[in-house]
Every structure is written in structure tokens, then in C-alpha cells.
Amino acid sequence: MLAFSKGLRQAYRFQEKREWQFEALTQKRFDLEGRTVAIIGLGSIGLRVARLAKAFDMRVIGTINAPRKLAYVDKVYPSTKLNECLKQADFVVLSTPVTEKTFHLIGKTEFSLMKPTSYIINIGRGKLIDETALIKALLSKKIAGAALDVFESEPLPQDSPLWEMENVSITPHFSGMADNLWEKVAARFCENAIRFKVGKRLIGAVSLEKGY
Template sequence: MKVSVRRKISSENLKKIKKCGFGIGGYDAEVALVEGRFSDFRRYRNLKWIHTSFVGVDNLLTDEIMGSDVIITNSRGMKTPVPEHAMALMLSFERRLNEAFASQAKRKWDRIVGGELAGKTIFILGLGAIGLELAGLCRAFNCNVMGINNEPVKSRFVDKIGMSNKLHQMLPEADYVIACLPLTRETHHLLGRKEFSMMKKTAVVVNVGRGPVIDESALIAALRKKQIAGACLDVFEEEPLPKSSPLWKMKNVIITAHCASRTPHYEDRMIEIFCGNLRAFKSGRKLANVVDKERGY
């Protein structure tokens, strides 16, 4: 059996794949390791299974792949820095670090008065692995934590948990609203004009999930009207974020370039999950992290 490796990986990790008993193939492969889109899917004659190095699979769910019998698995469950990145964004906004960095660049001694994260109410949209780990970090900072999820979930770090239909009921309580959601039909533009109007004027929106979960034009309008206090964004509706986007010049917006998951350890952790599934596939056992194509996660 063969694996088509459609992303850059180290020679060491390539060896790990081979040690699982697989050769490296092309369009004749039974397995494909991908990152993002899979534009030439139709050229694979023997494909049985696609593994994505990401957690989100929205870029893979084309009509061709949806209509096929090919299994999709993702890299859910590996230790990820995304919760740390979300905390860094909130702390940067609260402590006004973007202003401090600007003063540093000008060699200006500016004793900025920042806020405090402790005591704030953090509302996490999506209590999967990332959302639950983020909840633990928020609790360590003495925050109040709320969350919604599609399925029932329990956590000692979350004070209040609701199903997804409780979004509007819980939004007005939040100081920070953090999207940790995959992109599906249900989550597309989950936060839009109506939702921003329900938030506190002091609320801050954070997105470390998928860009289109937020209606970007509605967000820009809400920021301009000062309906909310700010936004911290790692993902966007269009990436790279166009230079013409008003978000770049907004003083109450912090931007990072879809890098919340990027560390030197990411690839090794992903390969560990992939190789576990390669061994399962070879022996005919059930694969971990199988994606429900209809649900989108």
C-alpha cells in the first residue's frame, strides 16, 4: 500500500510513514496526506482514505469528495497551541500590548494603563478539545467561563454550558466571545449584525476557528459604530487578508496571520496521529478521528 504525501514533511517523518509498512506513491496511492484543498482528487484511482493535517475539513468537502466513499480523518486531539494563542490575543488586547509595541518602535516611554483579564466572563463557542483546553487556561486566570456546544459536554472549568441554540441568550453576558468552531452550514456567519448588536459595548470578539464563522463586513461595521470594543483575529473570510481590508488600520483590532497552530512541534504531533491510523488501516481496524462529511466535522 502507498501514501501520497501532499504537504512538506521532514525526512524523519517520512521515515516514520515508511516504518508503518507503506510506500510513498502518487496517483496510485490508497491513502493521501493533505493540507488544505485537494484539487486533483479525481486523478486518484485507488484512493480509500484522506488524512488532513488540520482539524478543520471545510476545504476538503467538495461535491466530488462528498459523493465518494473515501474516508476523511483529521488531526483532532493532538496537543495544539491554539488555546495558548487565544489567551495571548486576549492578554494582548486587555494589557494594550499592541500600543506598547508601537511605542517601543518609536522609542517612546508611554506608561499605558491596561485592563485585567481576571474577573472577566469568557464565552467560548465550541467546546471541543481546543475550547475545553482554553476553558482551563481561562480559569487559571480567574475568569468566569461560559460555553456552547452542539453536543452535551461537561467540564469543571466551565461555569455555564448551553447547547448551540442558547447563543443569543448568553451573548449579552460575555466580555470576550471566542470562536473555536469548524466551518459548517450551521456555523457560517454565526456571528453577524444581529449578534454584535446583542453584545456589551465593552465586549471583544476573538476568532481562532474558521474565518467565515464571522460575517466580516458586519464585524467591521460593528467596530466602526463602537457596538463592541474590539476584535482579535487569527482567521479571516479571505486569506491572506486583502491589503484593502479596513481591519488592518483599526486600532482596536489585533491581527495574526492564521498562525495559531504553528509551532516547531506541530508536524511531529500530526504525524503521530497519522501513523497511528496508518497502522490501524493496514490491520483493518477502525480509524480514529473519522469525519462525518454531512456534519462537516
């Protein structure tokens, strides 16, 4: 969101050329304060995004299967009210798992509901978005841009039009990586081993029935 609001992609390109382009970079820039971010999937990752968004005084809305009051979220919608969120959002962040119900959750119809000035950010799973519909939405300016860490096919094919789009940021499915990642994984494993031994509920247990 910061990269889009401050035009960092363009700034990096000017830096590579050693060009001081103040006027070019200050056009169409905007503040995150007061903007609305819709987080689709208010689980642990979605709530972390909500907390960070609130640090910039953004309005935070989102969806969850069982609506309830959540910290850092101004308005919580049931998952069935996805369209209501899309209509309001300046940024749409996808952080929900892929199931039979969420496959191609965002497609042609959903893009048509979004503001032409809005951006979509996918840190969930690639198959949440109909990639063909996304490309068409970007080319026709139905939305302003996209930040994608996950894709329907990975690695992203070299002939994908997404590679050459100025308003698209691409990263290789690494948004969860950090220098202390494996320390956290080991700590979680040890905690769950203790919980399993004493019969307590495991942290992060997967529901085979739900699919996540």
C-alpha cells in the first residue's frame, strides 16, 4: 500500500537512471490516512494487516465466516457480503485460504464492483483470483494496480502479461519469509508437542472438513 501511495516502483526506476524526477513522482500520490482497506479473510494474517493499517489511520473493513467484533477492524462483514467490501475499498487484501468456495473468489464480476482507483493485493493463494480476469481488469483500467505474491501457476510463466505492467508489483511467493522464520516454526512445533502430550488444543490445527 505504501509502495502504491508513494509511487516507489517508479522512484526505483528513476534511481536506476540517476534521474531526479520530483514532478513526475509527486503526481497522483496520495496519503493512506482515511483510505479504506478491505481485508478478505480476517484470520491471523488478516488481523496483522489490520493492525498495521490502523497505524496509518486507515479505515479497516473485512470479511470472516463467523462475524464478530475484532480489534483494529472498523466493520466486520460475513463472507457472503464480499461485494459490499469491494465497493468501498481503496485497497483489497486477500488473505484467505483456497477452498471450493473461494476458488476464483475474485473474477470479472468482482473487478467490475471495485473502484477504478483501487488496488488489489494478494498474499493468500494464487487461485483466489481469476488471473485472466485480473489481466483484463488491469488493461482496461477497471482497477489501478495489483501487488501479487502468489499466482495461479508458480513460477509465473515468462510470457505472462503481468511481468511488463507498470502498475503491477510481482514477488515470488515470499511474503512470509524472514530471518527468524525457522526459529518461529521450531518454537511453534515445540509448543504444539507439549500441548499434544497433555491433551490441549493445538495451535494452528488444520480442519480437514473446512479445508484449511
